[in-house]
Amino acid sequence: MPKIYILCDMEGISGIRRMEQVKREEGALYVEGCKLMMDDINVAVDACFANGATEVVVADTHGGGGQVRVADMDPRAVYELPACRRMMTGLDESFDGVILLGHHAMAGTLNGFLDHTMNSMMIWEFRCNGRPLGEIGIEAAWAGHYNVPVIAVSGDQATADEARALLGEVQCAVVKYGLGRNRARCLAIPAAHQAIRDAIGRAMKSLDACKPFTPTLPAVTEMTVYRSDMVDDLAPKDGIERLDARTIRKTVHSLLDIFSIVW
């Protein structure tokens, strides 16, 4: 009776090929981006149920979430608006897998379409126990707290490469290829949707093969930002140590605190 949690971001959604499609202030292009996102979500939800899921929760994370149009969502799924600083608010040990839909590569990835880590204006690199992590890694660690594995990821080729390198056994749907940071070569929508359907189908058939991502605790997290004043105000907070002008460090004792260096 698999229970699946779908966490949706925007940059890696099928057909999204320019930055304006993911920015709230951009009007018609953004509305098109949201429509494309709903289409990917409904394909993913259908693929879960077609492969035995009994419960599917959808949440969105882009810009703090809230972009899902519930009226347009497959009625078999339920939607969850993420609470502040709790990216998968309702996730718990009862879930069998997390699907990261429409995701993107970490900041500094060659040919990663709109690559960034949480805040594209601020974070140059985030590390956990010495290893650079992007949003895939941060979210996988959060799910790892509940012993839930990431079973499938969709996005561009760089996203798939990052997910495989980090998680090993994970099914990836490549729906586009980054051409530098700001442009993407996209699969046609039906082909992209088929890739998502196929990846989720494979994942649902091999749930046991996927292992939760659980960095060793206590974990040493570090963040390097673009400009030193970006950590001037963070540095004095509890438990945060400043290593140099642009780098801070915090040791965390729970994977739910994986990104508490910022949150």
Ligand SMILES: [Zn+2]
């Ligand atoms: Zn993101």
